[in-house]
Amino acid sequence: MALPATLRTQNPDPKDGAGQPGTEKPGRFGDFGGAFVPEILHPVLEDLKAAWAEAQTDDAYWAEYRRLLKDYVGRPTPLTRLDRLTERLGGATVWAKREDLCHTGAHKINNAVGQVLLARRMGKARIIAETGAGQHGVATATACALFGVECVVYMGAEDVERQHLNVQRMRLLGATVRTATSGSRTLKDATNEAFRDWVSNPEDTYYIIGSAIGPHPYPAMVRELHRVIGDETRRQLADATSRETPDAVVACVGGGSNAIGIWAPFLEDEGVRLIGVEAAGEGLGGRHAATLSRGEPAVFHGTRTMLLQDADGQVEIAHSVSAGLDYPGVGPQHAHLAATGRVEVRTATDREAMAGVQLLSETEGIIPALETAHAVAALPALAEELGEGADLVFNCSGRGDKDMATISEWLDRDAD
Numbered sequence: 001m002a003l004p005a006t007l008r009t010q011n012p013d014p015k016d017g018a019g020q021p022g023t024e025k026p027g028r029f030g031d032f033g034g035a036f037v038p039e040i041l042h043p044v045l046e047d048l049k050a051a052w053a054e055a056q057t058d059d060a061y062w063a064e065y066r067r068l069l070k071d072y073v074g075r076p077t078p079l080t081r082l083d084r085l086t087e088r089l090g091g092a093t094v095w096a097k098r099e100d101l102c103h104t105g106a107h108k109i110n111n112a113v114g115q116v117l118l119a120r121r122m123g124k125a126r127i128i129a130e131t132g133a134g135q136h137g138v139a140t141a142t143a144c145a146l147f148g149v150e151c152v153v154y155m156g157a158e159d160v161e162r163q164h165l166n167v168q169r170m171r172l173l174g175a176t177v178r179t180a181t182s183g184s185r186t187l188k189d190a191t192n193e194a195f196r197d198w199v200s201n202p203e204d205t206y207y208i209i210g211s212a213i214g215p216h217p218y219p220a221m222v223r224e225l226h227r228v229i230g231d232e233t234r235r236q237l238a239d240a241t242s243r244e245t246p247d248a249v250v251a252c253v254g255g256g257s258n259a260i261g262i263w264a265p266f267l268e269d270e271g272v273r274l275i276g277v278e279a280a281g282e283g284l285g286g287r288h289a290a291t292l293s294r295g296e297p298a299v300f301h302g303t304r305t306m307l308l309q310d311a312d313g314q315v316e317i318a319h320s321v322s323a324g325l326d327y328p329g330v331g332p333q334h335a336h337l338a339a340t341g342r343v344e345v346r347t348a349t350d351r352e353a354m355a356g357v358q359l360l361s362e363t364e365g366i367i368p369a370l371e372t373a374h375a376v377a378a379l380p381a382l383a384e385e386l387g388e389g390a391d392l393v394f395n396c397s398g399r400g401d402k403d404m405a406t407i408s409e410w411l412d413r414d415a416d
């Protein structure tokens, strides 16, 4: 029987080794972050840290990365002023950062390209990845095809079913898709399988993590590879409005890569409100994926972060209608930003996300991904709160093509 919450053995206390508040250890975000991996992976992570540190200060690395973002990914993506949505909501001016227009349909390719370039620098012959919605798998398989590198993608059986088209895309791109059939058969289990593979092949294999999660240096590296989203936003808004910064920047938070990417250049600007929207699934009383809102500190997938767990400390099965938000953990920097109050955390249910899909589609002719639709769902209240004359930016992290089967099922059911 489960113990009452007050008596239960909690995961390590925030001050218990994992996080030393006040110290600026690399890879730590306040009480969160670090690298908690099997010993066999220590040298592999050390190599990765060294290679990333070297690449970060190498102009040639960034020149190649920027060239690919421009000529292959299609950057810069536009910052679109959403006039009809703004009028409909009757408050702040709403802007969309159009990551849906990136090659492959979402922001994830920024990170995949950057990490494949790093893997090549390191002389790794084989790349592995885990994927939830299939978007990171597609982005990774795409970047691997671009360079002719071997690619293996782990995906939960449930997601293989939900995102069949993305599975076919990955295969077409030459990747091997391996199905994870353990546990909840979703992203968490695919990640476990990918770690297992990495432990067995540490020499020749590079593991591309698809969000700002995992052991150091991944969360910081993934943030830096997505920072381009925020850098462009800042420049584009200044060009369009002659304002230095917006009043608020909204993003959906799964693992947190699109959010930290668009927020990174605004973290020091106290006047800019940063709002993260998590998946409340069927509602916070039922199955959901609202990790920052309802999780507890724990070590998960190599990092100390917030985690959804049951009374016995077991990882809870997350639920969201969007496969990309269906993850019981979250990036450690997000855990820190939420704990310190720098980021405001809100939630949207499956139903609210569906309404978000419809709202953006009808008013602007943009069909967002279901993940993105969670950020859209937060816009009406925020536009009203901020009021006319304020600028409200949201990260339009991806397009909805991949979700059309799920969306049409909902719409059909609702019509009954």
Ligand SMILES: *Cc1c(COP(=O)(O)O)cnc(C)c1O
Pocket (backbone or CB within 6 Å): 106, 107, 108, 133, 135, 136, 210, 211, 212, 252, 253, 254, 255, 256, 257, 258, 259, 324, 325, 369, 371, 372, 397, 398, 399
């Ligand atoms: C994967 C995905 C997300 C969630 O991942 P983050 O790392 O939180 O950004 C959000 N939007 C889209 C379109 C995605 O594909």
